[in-house]
Amino acid sequence: MVLLIPASIFAVVTWYESNESGLPVLGVPQIKNGKEVAHTIAPFQFMNEKGESIGLDKWKGNIVVADFFFTHCPSICPKMTANLKKVQAAFAGDNHLLISSFTVDPERDSTAQLAQYAKKFSLGTQNWDLLTGDKRELYKLARKSFLIVATDGDGGPDDFIHSDKLVLVDGQQRIRGYYSGTEATDIEQLIKDIKKLKKEKYY
Numbered sequence: 001m002v003l004l005i006p007a008s009i010f011a012v013v014t015w016y017e018s019n020e021s022g023l024p025v026l027g028v029p030q031i032k033n034g035k036e037v038a039h040t041i042a043p044f045q046f047m048n049e050k051g052e053s054i055g056l057d058k059w060k061g062n063i064v065v066a067d068f069f070f071t072h073c074p075s076i077c078p079k080m081t082a083n084l085k086k087v088q089a090a091f092a093g094d095n096h097l098l099i100s101s102f103t104v105d106p107e108r109d110s111t112a113q114l115a116q117y118a119k120k121f122s123l124g125t126q127n128w129d130l131l132t133g134d135k136r137e138l139y140k141l142a143r144k145s146f147l148i149v150a151t152d153g154d155g156g157p158d159d160f161i162h163s164d165k166l167v168l169v170d171g172q173q174r175i176r177g178y179y180s181g182t183e184a185t186d187i188e189q190l191i192k193d194i195k196k197l198k199k200e201k202y203y
Helices: 004-019 076-089 110-118 134-145 184-198
Strands: 030-032 035-037 045-047 053-055 063-069 098-101 130-131 165-169 176-181
Touching: 063 076, 063 184, 076 098, 076 165, 076 184, 098 134, 110 130, 165 184, 176 184
Parallel strands: 063 098, 098 130
Antiparallel strands: 030 035, 045 053, 063 165, 165 176
């Protein structure tokens, strides 16, 4: 009994933290008008593989999983894409889950190239945007908004970002989690965390 009770309590706490406790809001808060506000993704406007202009207006009120990739990547990007397809499949028919993949190689990743990539990997792009645009703006967004790398850079010709991170963003454009896009356990956790986030009144 002495050993059983603590073990039972530990099991209950672990289950609660895994299934019921809310997700943290990540990023350093800012002070605006004397009040502390959460870090949020800055406004952006990029083109998707269909030639459509996509910005934060599409994200509002939706859960978003974002990543940074490039179509000529021979290593981690195909695996990340395959794992994102698993996330998409887990929420098939859910119009409030969006996936946004931002290229870090916009010089080569035109809208036409992104469309070919989507076709190559049989991506369902109704709720999945492959995005390209100005390199400096893409890199600023990756560093300052998504916080996926700690390195400095200006998005110039010699600047390059390569990350396996998937970023979970809520309907208020707040970051709620980071996950390795190549690790099966992280993908399972991401799916669980999306389900948690959907239980929030305002996600």
